[in-house]
Amino acid sequence: MHEFYKKALVVCFGLIAACVVLGYICVKQSYLQAPLLPAADSPLAWHGDPSWDARAGGKVLMHLYEAQRRLRFDYRLAGKDEGFGGVELNFKDGKGQPIHIDLSRYSSISLLVKCSPANTLQLAIPTFVGRRSDQQEFLGYRVPLSYFSCDENESRVELDLTRLETPEWWYFLKQQALSSKDYKLDKVPKIIVGGSGQSPRDVTLEVQVRELNLKGRNRGYLVLFGVLLIVVWSGFGVWFFRQHAQALVGDVKLKLQKDLPFVAYQQLSLEPHRDKEKTAILQCIASRYADAELDLERVVEETGVNRNKVYDILKAEFGFTFSGYLNKLRLTEAARLLAEKDTATVAEIAYSVGYGNVSYFNKLFKEEYGCTPKAFRSACPVAEP
Numbered sequence: 001m002h003e004f005y006k007k008a009l010v011v012c013f014g015l016i017a018a019c020v021v022l023g024y025i026c027v028k029q030s031y032l033q034a035p036l037l038p039a040a041d042s043p044l045a046w047h048g049d050p051s052w053d054a055r056a057g058g059k060v061l062m063h064l065y066e067a068q069r070r071l072r073f074d075y076r077l078a079g080k081d082e083g084f085g086g087v088e089l090n091f092k093d094g095k096g097q098p099i100h101i102d103l104s105r106y107s108s109i110s111l112l113v114k115c116s117p118a119n120t121l122q123l124a125i126p127t128f129v130g131r132r133s134d135q136q137e138f139l140g141y142r143v144p145l146s147y148f149s150c151d152e153n154e155s156r157v158e159l160d161l162t163r164l165e166t167p168e169w170w171y172f173l174k175q176q177a178l179s180s181k182d183y184k185l186d187k188v189p190k191i192i193v194g195g196s197g198q199s200p201r202d203v204t205l206e207v208q209v210r211e212l213n214l215k216g217r218n219r220g221y222l223v224l225f226g227v228l229l230i231v232v233w234s235g236f237g238v239w240f241f242r243q244h245a246q247a248l249v250g251d252v253k254l255k256l257q258k259d260l261p262f263v264a265y266q267q268l269s270l271e272p273h274r275d276k277e278k279t280a281i282l283q284c285i286a287s288r289y290a291d292a293e294l295d296l297e298r299v300v301e302e303t304g305v306n307r308n309k310v311y312d313i314l315k316a317e318f319g320f321t322f323s324g325y326l327n328k329l330r331l332t333e334a335a336r337l338l339a340e341k342d343t344a345t346v347a348e349i350a351y352s353v354g355y356g357n358v359s360y361f362n363k364l365f366k367e368e369y370g371c372t373p374k375a376f377r378s379a380c381p382v383a384e385p
Contacts, residue, residue, distance in 0.1 A: 003247075004243060004244065007243075011236065015233070015236055019232065023225055026221040026224060027225075029221045030220075030222050031218075032106060034106070035211070035214075036191070037069070037212045038069045039067070039068045039069070044091060045092050045093070046089040046092060047089075047096075048067025048068070048088070048089055049064075050064050050087065050088070051084050051085060051086040051088055053083035053085065054085050054086070059078075059082075060085040062085045064087060067087060067089075070208060070209060071193060071208065071209035072208045072209075073206075074206040075194075076203065078202065079202050084194055084195065085195045086193055089190055089192075089193075098189060099189070100128055102186045105218065106161055106185075106214040106216035107215065108158055108216070109123065109158070109191075109212070109213065109214050109215070111193075111210075111213070112154055112155070112156050113154065113209045114150055114153060114154040114207075115150040115151065115205065117151075117200060117205070118150070118151040119150055119151075119199050120147055120148070120150075120198040120199060121149075121150060121207065122146065122147050123145060123159060123192065124192040125143075125161070125191055125192070126141040126188065126189060127141060127187055142170060142174075142183055143167060143170060144164030144166050144183050145165060145166075146165065147196055164183070193209060275313075278313050280303040280305065281305055281314070284299050284302050289326060290354045294326065296310065296322045296323075310322060327364055328368075337353070342377065346358065346361075
């Protein structure tokens with residue numbers, strides 16, 4: 001059994017190590033990240049354009065200096081002008097045509113931003129909610145957005161994509177209740193970064209965005225990891241119990257083979273021995289081992305051999321002390337009875353071989369054979385040739 005437990009321990013540690021590595025991979029893969037800047041590294045193809053009001057003939061004077069490696073632009077709002085100055089990241093297909101993409105698996109967006117002078121900007125993500133024929137219509141898109149502040153010092157901003165606010169004008173134009181907060185970012189044509197109603201007027205506002213990352217979680221990897229854990233450890237459990245049963249059977253068989261000299265203890269009294277004292281001691285123990293009251297003093301009394309001589313003979317002949325030899329005989333006989341008499345209870349067998357305490361018998365038996373008497377009885381038919 002020692003070799004089995006050693007093998008099982010190695011397999012267990014191997015599985016733990018494999019699960020740790022697999023868990024690390026699955027957890028890492030569950031974190032989604034799609035960088036939008038620089039554009040060359042982005043998995044989502046897009047093209048940067050000035051916002052509608054900042055295009056030729058629009059209400060806002062704006063310059064877009066760079067959009068591929070970073071977003072860098074400036075704009076100027078007139079004192080009474082309600083125009084919007086910003087940059088649109090318009091998603092494109094492989095042919096450069098506008099498309100809608102699904103951002104619903106992303107839960108947040110982060111950016112490194114600075115602006116001069118200090119400003120309040122907005123990030124908006126239009127999402128299509130109309131009919132397919134309305135894709136070119138402005139009111140076919142809901143525009144969830146969020147505001148954030150920035151200044152001359154570059155800072156990181158992280159916005160929760162699940163808690164964006166829809167402007168009130170959209171509810172009124174679409175005749176929707178203001179309490180209708182649910183939206184899906186599953187048909188997004190672009191992401192917009194630009195000014196707000198609190199942006200300074202009549203001054204040139206400079207904005208620079210150096211990083212823009214979409215982030216989310218794919219729970220499927222965690223579910224997969226959980227399923228794999230259940231399968232792997234269930235398999236280990238099945239393997240362990242099967243191998244344990246086989247190892248137990250093999251161990252019982254080996255012990256029975258080693259105990260064959262003791263199975264013939266009933267013939268000890270018939271075998272000739274040159275040493276009469278040895279013969280007397282072995283005959284006494286062989287004939288009285290089932291007596292729960294048998295002890296060293298009784299053997300000394302009945303054989304006339306002194307205590308030290310009894311000890312020396314048993315140690316030289318079998319390598320046991322008196323109590324060790326007596327227990328070996330009793331347990332060997334108990335093992336034989338368990339294998340041959342399936343109708344006798346464990347208690348009956350314990351009493352029949354000289355044990356008055358069943359719990360003590362179970363303890364000694366498990367120490368000797370590595371299993372309980374009941375388990376031994378179950379394994380014995382398999383162990384027999």
